[in-house]
Amino acid sequence: MTIAVDFDGVIHAYSKGWADGTIYDEPLPGALDGLRALMDRAAVFIFTTRPAVDVAMWLERHGFSTRFDFDGTFWNDRGVLLVTNRKLPATAYLDDRAVRFHDWEQALTALGMTSRLLDCGFCYEEWGEEVHPHPECPVTAPEGEQAAPVDWQAVVRQRERELKAVGEQKHAAEQERDGAYRERAQLLALLAALHPSVIAPAPDVDEDGWQILYLRIGGKQASWHIAPRDAELYAHVEHVPVDDRRAQWDGHTTEAKYAHIGEHAVRLYAEARGRAETPTSGKR
Incomplete structure (x- = not known):
């Protein structure tokens, strides 16, 4: 199933x-x-x-x-x-937005597709309510009053401004996301310099250039996918073919990987603190 x-x-x-x-x-x-x-x-x-x-x-x-x-x-x-x-x-x-299909009459009714286009040719009725995408719609004019003519060019310009704003927001969000991924890649490059590591092509990704970084941290394997845009950060890591024995995933889950890293960090801290608190012997 x-x-x-x-x-x-x-x-x-x-x-x-x-x-x-x-x-x-x-x-x-x-x-x-x-x-x-x-x-x-x-x-x-x-x-x-x-x-x-x-x-x-x-x-x-x-x-x-x-x-x-x-x-x-x-x-x-x-x-x-x-x-x-x-x-x-x-x-x-x-799916939270699904409509189960039985027949077309039922489906169109469920979707509110019995709606009609209003007289202005731009607005419409949906779910039993009139929808007016622009404020100058002549259908909304009080009865007996002459509706002002619609400035369609102004409507188009407004929509273009809205689309541009959405595009700028999307671009900013993508830059923020890519920046976070870049920081992640730089930290992994540092870890790779401190622990036994190899990097190999990613056999589970169709897009060219993706690699997998394999580290041995505290005696256990940890691995991460590396995007092509971050490849230059790993020039210091030994590059091996896919079938290299050090580049074989041992089955660890993401949850287990980070749990082990957390435990290893606590152990390293305890060892470092113990060394700092041990008095050094001196000559009399």
């Missing part, structure tokens, strides 16, 4: 709608436990209009193992969440 799950409004709380285009919100209450329950019984994939890699990284930060490079038709792998922009075959689709 395969279950498809929408992202925004089903997993991601999406309390402000699309907003600036970032994944800004927390998981909906029960969403993470619900996903795990589904994954115990079925293959599960996330379908979204967002970049799949962004959603996959958000899910990994919440403890899920993910893939976003699948180009097949049927998703049947349990234990790993696929993130995709494609509608793959599924037993059921879980």
Whole structure:
């Protein structure tokens, strides 16, 4: 059995709608436990209009193992969440905006598609209410009064300004996101200089240039995907082929990886503090 799950409004709380285009919100209450329950019984994939890699990284930060490079038709792998922009075959689709189809009459009624275009030719009736996208609509003029002519050029200019503002907000959000990823890449490059490490091509990503960084931290493996734009940061790391034994994923989850890193950091701190508090012997 395969279950498809929408992202925004089903997993991601999406309390402000699309907003600036970032994944800004927390998981909906029960969403993470619900996903795990589904994954115990079925293959599960996330379908979204967002970049799949962004959603996959958000899910990994919440403890899920993910893939976003699948180009097949049927998703049947349990234990790993696929993130995709494609509608793959599924037993059921879980979506907060879905309308279940029985027949076309029922579907059009449910969608409010019995609406009509108003006399101005620009406004319309939806869900039983009139919708007037511009304030000068002649339909809204008080009865008996002459409506002012609509300045359509002004309406177009206003829409262009609004679209430009949305585009600028999106660009700013993308720059902020890319900046955070760049900082992550720089910190990983530092860790790679301090621990045994290799870097190899990423076999699970179709896009050219993606790599996987493998580190040994406190005796355990930790790995991260490295984007092509950050590749130059890892010139000091030994580059190995995909089949190198040091570049084989040992099955660790994102949650287990960061739990181990946290424990290792506490252990290093305790050892350093112990050395600092141990008195040094001196000659008399």
